Amino acid sequence: MQTTDVLVVGSSAAGLVAALTAKSTDPSRSVTVVRPEEKTLVPCGIPYTFGSIESTDRNILPSDKMFADAGVELVFGTVAEIQTGRRFCRLESGEEIGWKRLVLATGSAPYVPSWLPGTDKLNVFTVPKDKTYLDAMKLELQAAERVVVIGAGFIGVEISDELAQQGKQVVLMEKLPQILGAAFDADVANRAEEILKERGVTVQIEADVREIRGGDRASGVVLADGTVLDADAVVLAVGYRPRSRIAVEAGLVVDEAGFIVVDEYLRTSAEGIFAVGDCAQKTDFATRKAIPVMLASTACAEARTAGINLFKLSAVKTFSGTISIFSTALGDTGFGVAGLTETQARKESFDIVTGIFEGMDKHPGALAHTHRQFIKLVVGRESGVILGGEILGGLSTGELTNMLGFIIQNRMDVNAVLTSQIGTHPLLTASPAGYPLLKAAADAAQQIMGAAVAGVA
Amino acid sequence: MQTTDVLVVGSSAAGLVAALTAKSTDPSRSVTVVRPEEKTLVPCGIPYTFGSIESTDRNILPSDKMFADAGVELVFGTVAEIQTGRRFCRLESGEEIGWKRLVLATGSAPYVPSWLPGTDKLNVFTVPKDKTYLDAMKLELQAAERVVVIGAGFIGVEISDELAQQGKQVVLMEKLPQILGAAFDADVANRAEEILKERGVTVQIEADVREIRGGDRASGVVLADGTVLDADAVVLAVGYRPRSRIAVEAGLVVDEAGFIVVDEYLRTSAEGIFAVGDCAQKTDFATRKAIPVMLASTACAEARTAGINLFKLSAVKTFSGTISIFSTALGDTGFGVAGLTETQARKESFDIVTGIFEGMDKHPGALAHTHRQFIKLVVGRESGVILGGEILGGLSTGELTNMLGFIIQNRMDVNAVLTSQIGTHPLLTASPAGYPLLKAAADAAQQIMGAAVAGVA
Numbered sequence: 001m002q003t004t005d006v007l008v009v010g011s012s013a014a015g016l017v018a019a020l021t022a023k024s025t026d027p028s029r030s031v032t033v034v035r036p037e038e039k040t041l042v043p044c045g046i047p048y049t050f051g052s053i054e055s056t057d058r059n060i061l062p063s064d065k066m067f068a069d070a071g072v073e074l075v076f077g078t079v080a081e082i083q084t085g086r087r088f089c090r091l092e093s094g095e096e097i098g099w100k101r102l103v104l105a106t107g108s109a110p111y112v113p114s115w116l117p118g119t120d121k122l123n124v125f126t127v128p129k130d131k132t133y134l135d136a137m138k139l140e141l142q143a144a145e146r147v148v149v150i151g152a153g154f155i156g157v158e159i160s161d162e163l164a165q166q167g168k169q170v171v172l173m174e175k176l177p178q179i180l181g182a183a184f185d186a187d188v189a190n191r192a193e194e195i196l197k198e199r200g201v202t203v204q205i206e207a208d209v210r211e212i213r214g215g216d217r218a219s220g221v222v223l224a225d226g227t228v229l230d231a232d233a234v235v236l237a238v239g240y241r242p243r244s245r246i247a248v249e250a251g252l253v254v255d256e257a258g259f260i261v262v263d264e265y266l267r268t269s270a271e272g273i274f275a276v277g278d279c280a281q282k283t284d285f286a287t288r289k290a291i292p293v294m295l296a297s298t299a300c301a302e303a304r305t306a307g308i309n310l311f312k313l314s315a316v317k318t319f320s321g322t323i324s325i326f327s328t329a330l331g332d333t334g335f336g337v338a339g340l341t342e343t344q345a346r347k348e349s350f351d352i353v354t355g356i357f358e359g360m361d362k363h364p365g366a367l368a369h370t371h372r373q374f375i376k377l378v379v380g381r382e383s384g385v386i387l388g389g390e391i392l393g394g395l396s397t398g399e400l401t402n403m404l405g406f407i408i409q410n411r412m413d414v415n416a417v418l419t420s421q422i423g424t425h426p427l428l429t430a431s432p433a434g435y436p437l438l439k440a441a442a443d444a445a446q447q448i449m450g451a452a453v454a455g456v457a
Numbered sequence: 458m459q460t461t462d463v464l465v466v467g468s469s470a471a472g473l474v475a476a477l478t479a480k481s482t483d484p485s486r487s488v489t490v491v492r493p494e495e496k497t498l499v500p501c502g503i504p505y506t507f508g509s510i511e512s513t514d515r516n517i518l519p520s521d522k523m524f525a526d527a528g529v530e531l532v533f534g535t536v537a538e539i540q541t542g543r544r545f546c547r548l549e550s551g552e553e554i555g556w557k558r559l560v561l562a563t564g565s566a567p568y569v570p571s572w573l574p575g576t577d578k579l580n581v582f583t584v585p586k587d588k589t590y591l592d593a594m595k596l597e598l599q600a601a602e603r604v605v606v607i608g609a610g611f612i613g614v615e616i617s618d619e620l621a622q623q624g625k626q627v628v629l630m631e632k633l634p635q636i637l638g639a640a641f642d643a644d645v646a647n648r649a650e651e652i653l654k655e656r657g658v659t660v661q662i663e664a665d666v667r668e669i670r671g672g673d674r675a676s677g678v679v680l681a682d683g684t685v686l687d688a689d690a691v692v693l694a695v696g697y698r699p700r701s702r703i704a705v706e707a708g709l710v711v712d713e714a715g716f717i718v719v720d721e722y723l724r725t726s727a728e729g730i731f732a733v734g735d736c737a738q739k740t741d742f743a744t745r746k747a748i749p750v751m752l753a754s755t756a757c758a759e760a761r762t763a764g765i766n767l768f769k770l771s772a773v774k775t776f777s778g779t780i781s782i783f784s785t786a787l788g789d790t791g792f793g794v795a796g797l798t799e800t801q802a803r804k805e806s807f808d809i810v811t812g813i814f815e816g817m818d819k820h821p822g823a824l825a826h827t828h829r830q831f832i833k834l835v836v837g838r839e840s841g842v843i844l845g846g847e848i849l850g851g852l853s854t855g856e857l858t859n860m861l862g863f864i865i866q867n868r869m870d871v872n873a874v875l876t877s878q879i880g881t882h883p884l885l886t887a888s889p890a891g892y893p894l895l896k897a898a899a900d901a902a903q904q905i906m907g908a909a910v911a912g913v914a
Contacts, residue, residue, distance in 0.1 A: 017890050024903065042821045045883045052884075058823035061890070297881040297889040304876045304895075325880030334885055364499045366515035398885025399856035405878055406860055410867040419761045421862055423782030424754040426502045427509075428791055428855025432754040433474050433518070438761075446481065 003098035005029035006310060007089060008105055009079050009246075011040050012129060014277025014299035015105035016063045021307025022103070023070045029311070032097065033067060034089070036078040041129050043296045047155055050138060051162035056131050082250035084270045101272050101310045104247055104260060105303065108240035108278035108294055118212025124234045127155050144232035145169060148221045150209055152179035154328055156237035157196065161330055164200040171229055172196070173207035173221070183326050185341045185376070188390050195330045240294055242279040255281050257292055264319050266306035274310065276302040285321035285408070286340050286387050287348045293324045325405045327398040332371060334397025338404040339388025342378050351381045355414065355444025361394040363424070363431035369394070375436040377414070379444040384413035389440075396428070400437070414448065417441035460555035462486035463767060464546060465562055466536050466703075468497050469586060471734025471756035472562035473520045478764025479560070480527045486768070489554065490524060491546070493535040498586050500753045504612055507595060508619035513588050539707035541727045558729050558767045561704055561717060562760065565697035565735035565751055575669025581691045584612050601689035602626060605678045607666055609636035611785055613694035614653065618787055621657040628686055629653070630664035630678070640783050642798045642833070645847050652787045697751055699736040712738050714749055721776050723763035731767065733759040742778035742865070743797050743844050744805045750781045782862045784855040789828060791854025795861040796845025799835050808838045812871065812901025818851040820881070820888035826851070832893040834871070836901040841870035846897070853885070857894070871905065874898035 008019045011033045023031045041049075045059040053059050067074050077091040088098040110126030112119050123144070125137045141147060145168060149160045152174035160172040172179070178189040179196070193203050208224035212234055220230045242258045253261040253269035259281035266274045275281075277299035284291045305319045327336035345352045354376055361373040371394030378388040389404045391397050407417060418441040424432040465476045468490045480488045498506075502516040510516050524531050534548040545555040567583030569576050580601070582594045598604060602625060606617045609631035617629040629636070635646040636653070650660050665681035669691055677687045699715045710718040710726035716738035723731045732738075734756035741748045762776045784793035802809045811833055818830040828851030835845040846861045848854050864874060875898040881889040 013890050024899075042883070042888065044881060044889075045821050045824075048824065048883055052825065053821065053823050059821050295880065295889075297879050297892075300889040300892075301876055301878045304899075308876075319876070323878045325878060327880050327882040327885050329882065329884040336880065336885075338880065364502050364510065364516050366510050367502075367505065368509065395885060396853045396856045398880065398882050399853045399860060402879045402886070403856060403860040403863055405880060406863045406867070406869075409877060410863070410869070412863075412867070416866075419758055419765075419776070420866060421758045421780045421782060422754050422859045423752065423784050423793065423795065423855070423862060424501060425784040425786065425855050426499070426505055427786040428784050428793075428852060429859070431499065432501075432752075432757040433470050435754075435757075442481075442761075 001088060001096045001098050004032035004073070005099070006031040006101045006103065007097055007099035008033045008103040009089070010105035010107055010277070011035040011063050011074070012043055012061070012105065012107050012277070013296040014107070014303045015103070016061060016066065017300045017303035018103045018105055018276050018307045019072045020066060020070050021304050022310055023072050025308055026311065027071070030073070032073040032075060034075045034077050034079055034091065034097065036076070037130065038076070039131055041131055041134070043129055046127060046129065046134065047158035047162055049134060050141060050159055051166050056134055079246055082246055082273070084250050084273065087272060101274065103306060104268070104273065104275040104279055105277045106243040106246070106279045108242050110236065111239045111241045112236060113238055116209065116212065118214065118218060119236060121212060121214055121216060121218040123217045123232065124212055124236065126236045127159065141233055146231050147233050147235060148173060148229055148231040149235045149237055150221070151237035151239065152203070153181045153237060153239065154183070154326065156235070157192070158328060159235060159237065160201045161196060161199060170200070171202045171204060173209055174203070174205050175207060175209070177206050179203060179205065180335070182341070182343065183324070184335065184337055184390055185343050188335060188374070188392050191392055192330060192335055195333055199331060240278065244279050247275065247279070255290060257290070259290065259292070265309040265313060266302055266319060274306045276306045282322040285323045288321065291322060291324065293322055295324070295326065297325060298322055323405055323408055325401060327401045329395065329397070332369070332394060334391070334393050334395055336391040336397045336401030337388070338401050339386070339408045340378050341388060341390060342376065345378050345387055350387060352387065353379050353381050353444050353447040355379055355440040355442070355447070357436045357439035357443055359430050359434045359436045359439065361396055361430055362428070363426050363434070367426060373430060373436045375440040377440045377444055379414055379448070381448055384415060384445065384448055385411055386414060386417065403437070414441040414445040418445055458545060458553045458555050461489035461530070462556070463488040463558045463560065464554055464556035465490045465560040466546070467562035467564055467734070468492040468520050468531070469500055469518070469562065469564050469734070470753040471564070471760045472560070473497070473518060473523065474757045474760035475560045475562055475733050475764045476529045477523060477527050478761050479767055480529050482765050483768065484528070487530070489530040489532060491532045491534050491536055491548065491554070493533070494587065495533070496588055498588055500586055503584060503586065503591065504615035504619055506591060507598060507616055508623050513591055536703055539703055541707050541730065544729060558731065560763060561725070561730065561732040561736055562734045563700040563703065563736045565699050567693065568696045568698045569693060570695055573666065573669065575671065575675060576693060578669060578671055578673060578675040580674045580689065581669055581693065583693045584616065598690055603688050604628070604690050604692060605630060605686055605688040606692045606694060607678070608693065608695035609660070610638045610694060610696065611640070611783065613692070614649070615785060616692060616694065617658045618653060618656060627657070628659045628661060630666055631660070631662050632664060632666070634663050636660060636662065637792070639798070639800065640781070641792065641794055641847055642800050645792060645831070645849050648849055649787060649792055652790055656788060697735065701736050704732065704736070712747060714747070716747065716749070722766040722770060723759050723776060731763045733763045739779040742780045745778065748779060748781065750779055752781070752783065754782060755779055780862055780865055782858060784858045786852065786854070789826070789851060791848070791850050791852055793848040793854045793858030794845070795858050796843070796865045797835050798845060798847060799833065802835050802844055807844060809844065810836050810838050810901050810904040812836055812897040812899070812904070814893045814896035814900055816887050816891045816893045816896065818853055818887055819885070820883050820891070824883060830887060830893045832897040834897045834901050836871055836905065838905055841872060841902065841905055842868055843871060843874065860894070871898040871902040875902055
């Protein structure tokens with residue numbers, strides 16, 4: 001039986017980073033990665049392979065070269081069984097690989113609702129991280145004129161937009177009263193919906209989809225009121241579920257939603273076994289509850305933490321809870337959120353105020369390509385600590401959202417933020433006197449402390 | 458004699474924010490602003506009024522409306538004298554205004570080198586924050602074919618680029634061996650120089666300018682080796698000096714470079730008098746030495762701090778030292794720096810390592826408008842604390858530089874940064890596994906702690 005110091009199962013973002021971190025943390029250790037697929041896709045790039053990126057061939061994670069350069073061994077195969085006591089894995093091929101530490105980065109798979117008849121028809125697709133599947137799906141979608149997308153989370157919204165830009169008639173169905181799930185408060189989500197409509201997507205919220213109709217091939221989607229929407233193809237984008245079957249079968253503790261339970265070092269309930277990425281349980285940074293966030297960026301942060309802590313726990317860093325940090329773009333408008341939304345915070349009974357400001361993302365407004373920039377901060381009333389924030393702006397929204405992530409991770413309060421030092425430039429940022437992040441912090445500070453204490457300008 | 462609780466002298470970025478913060482901190486206080494000019498320009502927008510912004514009329518700070526809305530009184534005039542003991546100011550008109558607190562936001566004026574003959578010729582310009590002057594200057598420059606710009610700091614570089622985009626033959630002269638002063642290390646500054654050249658500006662470093670030649674009007678610029686460069690106009694951009702004459706005359710302590718000395722609450726040596734912005738002394742966050750930084754963003758941070766602390770010191774916030782945060786753009790390439798450069802840190806004898814990574818600012822690279830992104834972090838070897846960093850990237854560079862500013866202000870170390878949570882999106886940011894900021898932190902961590910401790914991936 002082949003043995004390795006560290007065996008990583010899966011090589012999407014989490015597996016890749018876990019393996020490379022393990023190797024660089026201690027180059028004397030042997031590190032092996034097992035994965036079933038020949039090539040691994042850049043996960044967040046997948047929706048864009050239906051339009052902006054000409055082919056999935058141009059959306060490949062360069063993991064093979066990175067493994068080779070780092071001295072990480074790559075084995076193609078599917079792990080069928082984990083033996084926790086004797087510390088080895090059996091592959092479907094029958095091959096066995098022994099390990100001292102095992103990192104499960106098995107990811108997630110699209111959820112197919114069992115209550116919805118017709119999901120098995122030939123032209124009904126999910127969006128898995130599977131190149132062969134996606135290539136076949138793309139060919140089918142290219143031939144389709146009318147596409148119904150069910151589920152308006154990030155994947156559903158991004159694919160709808162890409163297909164509409166390709167000239168398809170796209171209807172996006174969402175059962176909730178707003179798009180982008182619960183990631184944003186309604187004010188921001190509604191603006192995203194407007195833009196999506198302006199860009200040619202028909203958006204139907206509070207849609208009660210009951211059936212995908214047709215023979216071998218779907219011909220349409222039936223709603224609760226009997227309406228039938230004709231469709232040449234249907235895309236199911238109603239979420240993902242953790243792939244944790246082999247962990248369950250090996251007796252690891254898994255939560256009700258199917259996530260492998262981990263501690264702050266990403267250790268599972270079984271000695272020597274870690275789990276990272278979509279398959280691992282996430283605890284919210286603020287609420288301390290489990291949250292079903294699945295993000296490549298979160299996965300990478302977990303993988304770095306796990307990779308450092310495999311053989312000896314490091315005081316360097318534990319993983320102190322997941323901060324949901326999302327961003328996306330529709331045309332030249334960016335949407336971002338970090339930490340708690342107002343809705344989430346109120347639901348968790350945090351006593352909060354919100355600080356809001358809307359300005360421009362460049363200055364003066366007379367410059368070309370200037371975009372409005374709206375920021376809402378969610379702030380603890382007693383502490384002044386920033387729990388979350390939402391941003392609607394131009395194409396700098398992604399990094400601005402990450403800035404907010406650093407503010408939340410450092411548990412900064414509004415007073416620290418409103419007097420923070422920033423740099424500004426006409427072509428790159430808002431103005432120094434009207435920088436929306438600082439103005440939103442000032443707005444919140446004024447509500448918390450009253451005008452007599454909090455300075456606002 | 459009219460009296461006011463708070464008198465602010467100057468209404469560019471610092472005066473504007475100081476007045477509004479004072480008013481909102483305590484709306485019962487009367488706040489008055491005195492300024493000489495009819496309209497105040499957006500300071501960092503000025504270079505762009507020579508091209509990208511069609512007229513200075515479109516680069517006006519909306520301060521008058523903001524003052525009116527906030528209940529701040531605006532007086533047009535020039536302060537000729539400060540009486541510290543009896544607490545009043547005399548304007549040039551003879552009018553006197555009494556105050557309980559005085560905020561000096563008198564700004565800076567272009568430096569005209571006395572050693573350079575010919576600076577007084579009609580077509581030799583500086584770049585003051587003066588609309589009337591700039592409007593006349595723009596007319597002259599529009600008629601010029603050949604422009605020599607002396608001094609390749611931010612203003613000189615930005616104006617040169619704007620004029621070159623207008624089709625002028627521009628020669629930019631810099632006495633130092635690199636452009637953009639000492640703001641960047643040579644590796645980044647040299648890349649900016651290359652781009653500037655690609656965009657049509659002739660750049661001459663280590664240029665020893667000796668004379669501006671001509672009669673009433675300049676006809677050329679003479680170098681030490683006798684070379685003469687013909688010019689239809691000359692722009693002097695060799696820096697700014699604080700406007701502190703009235704402070705000096707009133708007996709306030711001013712440092713050797715002419716900056717008004719202030720403490721961490723922005724209080725001057727005279728009771729009840731504060732100074733903010735370009736006229737006020739800056740102490741570097743890391744070196745604790747005086748630094749001649751003049752930035753509207755720094756000015757606004759000082760003004761917020763002063764505005765809060767005018768009548769009672771607030772534990773909320775002192776100003777703990779200036780972090781230089783600069784950014785600029787040439788075409789679609791952004792350049793940013795926060796905190797210390799490598800050169801500055803070594804000169805101050807900080808024991809440092811640098812962490813470097815170069816990747817892309819979107820992912821995968823197959824997406825349109827992807828720009829390379831280079832990050833260099835300057836890190837204390839013993840502490841791991843991030844002292845500064847430089848960024849070369851696309852148009853998200855401004856906000857990425859501000860993120861770095863928050864990292865420095867929070868005194869984060871490389872381990873905290875390399876395992877930080879970020880959000881990523883194909884259209885907006887680098888990839889989660891190759892996010893340059895985290896990879897640069899990992900590079901530094903590995904040097905500090907050796908591969909056996911620091912995880913890198």
